[in-house]
Amino acid sequence: MNAMIPKDHPRYESLMIREKLVNGFKAGIVCTEGLIAHGRGEAFDYLIGEKTIEPATMATKVAVAAMLAAKHPVISVNGNTAALVSDELVGLSEKIGAQLEVNLFHKTEERVDKIIHHLKAHGAKDVLGKRADAHIPGISHERAKVSKEGIYSADVVLVPLEDGDRCEALTDMGKKTIAIDLNPLSRTAQTASVTIVDNVVRAIPNMIKLVDEMRVLPESELEHMRTSYDNKAMLEEVIRRIKMI
């Protein structure tokens, strides 16, 4: 914790999130580009009022309904999410029975090792990503290299803060992709099966809360949520709200 930021500062929460990323950067978990990506995210967070808006709540429910129905759900972890929500990622993976897999865009073996170690220090028992023994077709960068027993064979993949082309490639492989992305215009947001336009620091805790609430619902209700959902319409609603500011 940085003693320079007083708790009564009006931007306290936002500044503490920055602090977590800077600390993650210094620890070798977050890459330089991750700091830039966070700046873009912050700008969109302003535009939605730095709170979970109704369309995001709806998408979060659909995402949880999809994860509850999954035979093999996997949560993809990158540098930013590891720095911001490691406890929550571990909590969600345990609650839902999903594997955690470290998968980086700006990949180095050293950073993969550090993130795996970091997640384990936060309670994860098993983390995939060290052995990338399968390849997502149609992708030429490092993120294409995934674990055969993890992302490659998953039916539902949660991809927070993703880059667009892999999300599209995973969707093309027939997987259900759940993105968390504050930018409703990004290629990730546009190509995911379900897009949660919310800050990852709110979205993952919301998912954890919903798992318990929704687990007890009749399967027919969960199925209705999944099949009646229209991601394009949800994104249009988010953009409409931003334009109204």
Ligand code: PTJ
């Ligand atoms: O750790 P690595 O190497 O896998 O790299 C991670 C980054 C994030 C650098 C990499 O995936 C990347 O370059 O992502 P992009 O293409 O910049 O996309 C990141 C998206 O996440 C952007 O659309 C941002 O608006 C959004 N974003 C940033 N911070 C948050 C966010 N969305 C939700 N919550 C955030 N806190």
